[in-house]
Amino acid sequence: MSSLAQEESRNISENTTWGQRKRFADGKVSVPFGRFLGYDRGENGGLVVNPGQAAIVRKIYSLFLQGKTLHGIKRILEGEGILSPSGKKSWSLTTIRSILTNEKYKGDALLQKSFTVDFLTKKKRKNEGEVQQYYVEGAHEAIVTPAIFEMVICESH
Numbered sequence: 001m002s003s004l005a006q007e008e009s010r011n012i013s014e015n016t017t018w019g020q021r022k023r024f025a026d027g028k029v030s031v032p033f034g035r036f037l038g039y040d041r042g043e044n045g046g047l048v049v050n051p052g053q054a055a056i057v058r059k060i061y062s063l064f065l066q067g068k069t070l071h072g073i074k075r076i077l078e079g080e081g082i083l084s085p086s087g088k089k090s091w092s093l094t095t096i097r098s099i100l101t102n103e104k105y106k107g108d109a110l111l112q113k114s115f116t117v118d119f120l121t122k123k124k125r126k127n128e129g130e131v132q133q134y135y136v137e138g139a140h141e142a143i144v145t146p147a148i149f150e151m152v153i154c155e156s157h
Contacts (some may be wrong), residue, residue, distance in 0.1 A: 036104075047141070057105060064100055064152055065155070104140070107139060107146070110134075115127050
């Protein structure tokens with residue numbers, strides 16, 4: 001019985017994976033809206049700019065381009081009482097770095113950045129070429145211009 005259940009689980013996983021990859025190939029972008037600063041889920045499920053959150057994202061980019069470090073940005077955000085994407089008073093440096101390096105903020109989307117390694121454990125791994133990735137330009141409205149995004153990327157490396 002357990003081997004039948006495991007086989008059924010594998011089939012469901014494969015079908016789900018196929019569906020996700022088909023959406024990626026079609027250029028359909030999705031994000032974890034509850035933890036993704038700057039966008040809300042639109043009527044069609046796409047990304048719609050949240051003006052209040054977008055102002056925070058632009059502030060983070062602006063502070064970085066003014067020469068502030070990740071620690072400096074963290075102190076400013078926390079000092080002004082701005083909550084993190086997950087609603088916490090404390091910001092992690094990883095979250096700030098992620099905002100500064102995520103192409104979605106310039107309106108593009110790199111899809112399939114990670115993938116599930118094992119359907120049983122649901123273990124995920126960063127995609128370093130093991131499975132196909134899809135890059136969609138102009139996938140949604142940008143919060144920062146591509147030029148600002150590229151300046152930040154150049155300065156952060």
